[in-house]
Amino acid sequence: GTSISSLPAYRTGVAPLLRGVEIGLAHGFLVAGPFIKLGPLRNVAGQAEIVGCVSGAGLILILTTCLAMYGTVKFQAEGSQIGVKTLTGREVARDPLQTSEGWSSFTAGWLVGGLSGVAWAYICTQILPFYS
Numbered sequence: 001g002t003s004i005s006s007l008p009a010y011r012t013g014v015a016p017l018l019r020g021v022e023i024g025l026a027h028g029f030l031v032a033g034p035f036i037k038l039g040p041l042r043n044v045a046g047q048a049e050i051v052g053c054v055s056g057a058g059l060i061l062i063l064t065t066c067l068a069m070y071g072t073v074k075f076q077a078e079g080s081q082i083g084v085k086t087l088t089g090r091e092v093a094r095d096p097l098q099t100s101e102g103w104s105s106f107t108a109g110w111l112v113g114g115l116s117g118v119a120w121a122y123i124c125t126q127i128l129p130f131y132s
Contacts, residue, residue: 012095016102020109021116024060028117032056036125053122060114067110071103 004010008019036042036052084092096102 009097012093012097016097016106017109019097020106020111021113022109024110024113024115025117025120026113027063027110028056028060028114028119029121030117031059031114032118032121035059036121049122049125053118053125056118056121057115060111060118064107064111064114067107068104071100071107075100075103 008014008022011019032053032055035055036048039048039052039055041051042048084094086092097106
């Protein structure tokens with residue numbers, strides 16, 4: 001039901017850019033943790049957080065490239081598409097994310113949000129008193 005439809009990917013009333021920022025923030029914040037705690041420099045004091053967050057930012061850049069490639073392939077043959085109608089014949093508005101421009105905007109938002117999430121993860125490792 002309603003919990004799935006409230007995820008950013010399915011909120012058609014929100015601009016694709018903002019959806020990308022929201023999804024990117026969550027992923028950027030979470031992707032740094034495994035690099036910090038499980039990376040090769042995990043036991044080097046003061047370096048694990050820096051290297052882990054730089055690695056997380058690198059992964060965000062790689063995933064942004066993947067999103068851009070997907071959008072290029074998925075929306076390359078954008079022409080006259082059949083509209084969706086309800087049973088009564090009323091037109092249903094298309095999701096703006098499912099267009100070339102919308103996907104490009106989503107990808108840009110993902111990049112900004114992802115890098116911001118990684119930056120916030122680094123800040124949290126520096127200011128939280130019980131982080132070790």
